[in-house]
């Protein structure tokens with residue numbers, strides 16, 4: 001399988017995602033430079049974390065108009081699988097592939113730590129190897145992860161099952177005490193209505209090997225592989 005990993009000036013998790021794809025899973029990572037429009041026949045796209053274009057204006061606001069993002073939007077419209085991690089999620093929001101927007105964290109600081117997530121939807125291609133209600137330990141590292149959207153959108157995404165992961169306690173309790181950044185309804189990741197585009201603030205690639213303190217993120221990558229190779 002060929003996994004496309006877009007690289008923007010300021011991306012800093014592209015090689016980490018590439019490591020998981022190649023060294024942990026044994027698939028091919030294809031790096032796609034931001035000024036290219038050719039997706040090089042990849043099977044799926046994983047937009048990595050980082051600070052695309054220095055997070056100027058707003059995180060993801062400049063990346064949304066780069067040629068590679070236009071190509072990714074066309075790929076997603078045709079049903080291609082696109083996952084955005086952290087800055088990748090911010091780019092998907094800015095590009096309109098996912099609903100809502102990010103505000104600065106409620107603490108107004110950069111937060112880098114392990115958090116717990118409750119898996120709310122295991123019926124999309126990115127989470128099929130998890131159990132619904134499972135608690136995952138995966139780290140966050142961001143300054144703009146405070147998810148917001150209009151009230152009607154929130155109602156819609158909740159009713160459609162588009163909230164895929166939520167910040168929670170180690171026991172799986174969702175409460176304000178375990179909301180690191182102020183996100184509405186403790187939202188950590190959402191998908192589009194069709195389920196082929198998924199964005200999350202936590203970094204599954206940083207929780208894909210035991211030596212990193214958790215392997216709970218690995219099944220997201222394995223789920224994508226399975227969805228593509230075993231449809």
Ligand SMILES: NC(=O)CC[C@H](N)C(=O)O
Pocket residue numbers: 048049050051052055059085086087088141142143144145
């Ligand atoms: N880890 C990342 O992707 C970086 C975070 C992001 N650009 C922010 O600070 O909000």
